[in-house]
Amino acid sequence: MRLPLLLSLFLAVPAFAQLKWDTLEQTVKVKPGDSEAIAKYHFTNVGSKTATIEAVKTSCGCTTAALTKNDYAPGESGEIVARMEIGTRVGHQEKSILVTTKDNPKLPTALRLLADIPEAVVVSPSFVMWSLGEPANPKTIDIKITDGFPAKLLKVDSDNPDIKIEVSEVRPGLEMQVKVTPKNTTRPESATLLVRTDYPTDNPQTYYAYARVK
Amino acid sequence: MSSGGTGEAGRRLVAFRIGRLVLKTILAGLFLFAAIAKLADPAAFTQQIMNYQLVPWPVAACMAVFLPALEFCLGICLLLGRLESGALLWVTILLVAFSGALLSAMVRGLAIDCGCFGRAMETTGTIVPLIRNLGLLAVTAALWFSRRK
Amino acid sequence: MTVWRQAGLILLVALGLAGATAAIHPKRPSFLAPPQDPNEVSLAQTKEWGRSVLWVDARSETEFVAEHIPDAICLNFENWNQQFPKFLDHFNPGQRVVVYCSATSCQLSREIAEKLRTSGVADAHYLEGGWEAWKKGQLEGR
Numbered sequence: 185m186r187l188p189l190l191l192s193l194f195l196a197v198p199a200f201a202q203l204k205w206d207t208l209e210q211t212v213k214v215k216p217g218d219s220e221a222i223a224k225y226h227f228t229n230v231g232s233k234t235a236t237i238e239a240v241k242t243s244c245g246c247t248t249a250a251l252t253k254n255d256y257a258p259g260e261s262g263e264i265v266a267r268m269e270i271g272t273r274v275g276h277q278e279k280s281i282l283v284t285t286k287d288n289p290k291l292p293t294a295l296r297l298l299a300d301i302p303e304a305v306v307v308s309p310s311f312v313m314w315s316l317g318e319p320a321n322p323k324t325i326d327i328k329i330t331d332g333f334p335a336k337l338l339k340v341d342s343d344n345p346d347i348k349i350e351v352s353e354v355r356p357g358l359e360m361q362v363k364v365t366p367k368n369t370t371r372p373e374s375a376t377l378l379v380r381t382d383y384p385t386d387n388p389q390t391y392y393a394y395a396r397v398k
Numbered sequence: 399m400s401s402g403g404t405g406e407a408g409r410r411l412v413a414f415r416i417g418r419l420v421l422k423t424i425l426a427g428l429f430l431f432a433a434i435a436k437l438a439d440p441a442a443f444t445q446q447i448m449n450y451q452l453v454p455w456p457v458a459a460c461m462a463v464f465l466p467a468l469e470f471c472l473g474i475c476l477l478l479g480r481l482e483s484g485a486l487l488w489v490t491i492l493l494v495a496f497s498g499a500l501l502s503a504m505v506r507g508l509a510i511d512c513g514c515f516g517r518a519m520e521t522t523g524t525i526v527p528l529i530r531n532l533g534l535l536a537v538t539a540a541l542w543f544s545r546r547k
Numbered sequence: 548m549t550v551w552r553q554a555g556l557i558l559l560v561a562l563g564l565a566g567a568t569a570a571i572h573p574k575r576p577s578f579l580a581p582p583q584d585p586n587e588v589s590l591a592q593t594k595e596w597g598r599s600v601l602w603v604d605a606r607s608e609t610e611f612v613a614e615h616i617p618d619a620i621c622l623n624f625e626n627w628n629q630q631f632p633k634f635l636d637h638f639n640p641g642q643r644v645v646v647y648c649s650a651t652s653c654q655l656s657r658e659i660a661e662k663l664r665t666s667g668v669a670d671a672h673y674l675e676g677g678w679e680a681w682k683k684g685q686l687e688g689r
Contacts, residue, residue, distance in 0.1 A: 309667025467564035484553025
């Protein structure tokens with residue numbers, strides 16, 4: 185009978201350690217102001233012998249990957265917790281984590297962490313420049329708090345009196361327009377605009393914009 | 399001329415036919431699932447083909463669109479029991495070709511996603527898909543040699 | 548129908564289905580070449596631009612101090628607020644900026660270039676192949 189022969193082929197499988205991952209790629213939803221993007225990669229040893237994870241390497245120093253233990257018995261599950269530090273990063277991020285097992289050192293598994301990081305406070309543009317001799321016309325910087333971020337804009341200061349600023353509130357606490365005008369453009373000037381906010385309450389953050397005559 | 403007859407021989411024949419139908423349906427189901435999963439995102443599947451580093455981009459793009467279409471047709475043929483011989487021939491060709499690609503990736507130490515089911519099911523390593531393909535080849539052979547001519 | 552005729556018929560239907568997919572699928576691949584990021588530039592292109600390019604090194608301070616492209620400015624996410632003003636000291640309005648990090652696999656250059664663009668530097672690109680490509684170019688006398 186051909187049927188039993190067939191079944192025996194499926195069963196004659198050599199002993200191997202094999203990790204099956206729930207998903208290899210995860211996109212993390214990041215809210216403005218988050219300090220970290222965290223993704224958990226769950227796996228199960230579907231092989232017939234113990235799987236040992238030898239190395240977990242991340243593509244960037246900003247991302248760490250933690251494992252509670254290295255050996256997983258057949259049928260046992262575990263997870264790798266990847267944390268990407270956000271810091272001043274914005275925009276589209278793609279980080280990889282390479283997991284090498286003892287059984288298959290030449291075929292590491294690549295886990296991916298994707299995130300789109302929104303800016304908490306958008307300062308656009310973040311700098312304005314005049315060339316020497318250029319007409320000293322005002323240039324505008326827009327400052328906006330992204331929806332969902334609990335900060336309020338308090339005020340904007342310039343650290344150089346030769347570069348004047350005029351602040352108008354578009355939406356109180358949420359959106360401002362700063363008109364920057366240099367006194368003249370006959371010599372190089374430099375100013376840092378300090379955008380003061382009230383968040384976090386114990387250590388309110390200041391955001392920066394810059395003005396230059398060069 | 400009686401095809402089944404009564405008694406032991408008749409029961410064995412019915413069991414055989416049912417077994418055959420089950421195997422055919424499983425094979426059809428797998429191919430349909432593979433086809434639909436890959437058809438969901440041909441651009442992503444193109445990238446998965448590129449990961450094998452066997453063909454240039456334009457070829458991979460054409461394959462990304464043609465392979466799922468072929469798999470889909472094969473699944474339908476097997477399910478409906480139509481054009482069975484032709485379908486089994488194609489199934490064999492595809493399974494041998496896929497196994498060849500997997501073997502070449504394994505030999506070169508490429509760390510890739512098999513891409514067998516598009517993004518629907520992601521597994522690590524090339525050993526499991528290879529063993530699965532060998533099993534499927536055996537099933538295909540069994541179906542081929544037991545067809546009604 | 549012979550096996551071959553059957554196989555041929557299946558092939559024809561499959562080709563038809565493939566053609567339809569290629570024409571109307573919203574996620575179809577671009578058939579001629581992989582999508583290229585317009586912000587990525589090759590070493591050859593930067594050579595054409597010559598001295599007008601402002602180089603930005605997205606690697607760590609340690610790597611920067613050890614060796615960097617002549618006149619490059621170190622700018623990374625960890626020290627952005629301290630380093631950006633220094634970048635502005637060197638940057639002239641409308642100047643072309645090319646960011647590099649260690650190699651092709653490194654994404655930092657793309658990310659720093661993106662942050663520069665949102666900050667107001669319109670012409671910010673990143674170097675294909677990064678520092679590795681630069682060193683290779685130096686060795687080959689390019």
